[in-house]
């Protein structure tokens with residue numbers, strides 16, 4: 001049977017969806033959610049790259065969203081996993097810091113791909129290794145949304161490009177409206193559809 005649509009990841013009931021909600025709503029301080037998110041993707045790390053490679057247009061929303069982004073001296077990609085979107089970010093920016101909390105994901109990246117200009121680091125989206133208001137652009141594909149750390153690190157005038165591969169069918173999906181609401185009044189946002197995915201561009205105005 002041919003299959004022309006996005007994969008059915010059972011996103012509504014996926015444990016990642018629930019964990020992202022726990023994190024955003026701060027249930028039990030969000031600790032249980034953060035711990036579950038680490039565990040879920042640690043378990044998936046060995047097969048992650050093989051699976052993403054089978055998904056047509058997996059990082060298309062990043063490629064399309066990047067066309068809307070302002071120029072910046074460098075960019076950070078959070079929750080980069082095995083780097084499925086990193087080459088898109090690198091194609092637009094000469095300096096990229098790609099981070100993920102999971103070393104197995106980082107080790108599983110395609111080391112044959114051009115690495116020039118990309119620094120790969122292990123970092124948690126709860127405590128990114130950047131000074132307050134120092135990051136000009138943050139990109140994520142299917143990442144864990146953590147508004148507190150975004151508020152801390154993004155420079156005034158800076159941007160966040162938050163993308164999914166499968167829109168609401170993405171387990172970690174957070175709606176553009178909720179992202180805007182969680183970031184508050186000092187931000188503007190717009191969003192666009194791209195293949196099966198979606199990009200949302202948030203700009204810090206103050």
Ligand SMILES: C[S@@+](CC[C@H](N)C(=O)[O-])C[C@H]1O[C@@H](n2cnc3c(N)ncnc32)[C@H](O)[C@@H]1O
Nearest residue numbers: 037041079080081084100101102124125141142
């Ligand atoms: C759905 S995967 C997306 C990976 C990659 N961006 C992609 O689309 O193929 C989510 C990623 O978030 C990472 N992650 C989970 N919790 C994290 C945290 N607290 N800090 C940083 N990364 C985290 C996981 O290790 C995993 O690589």
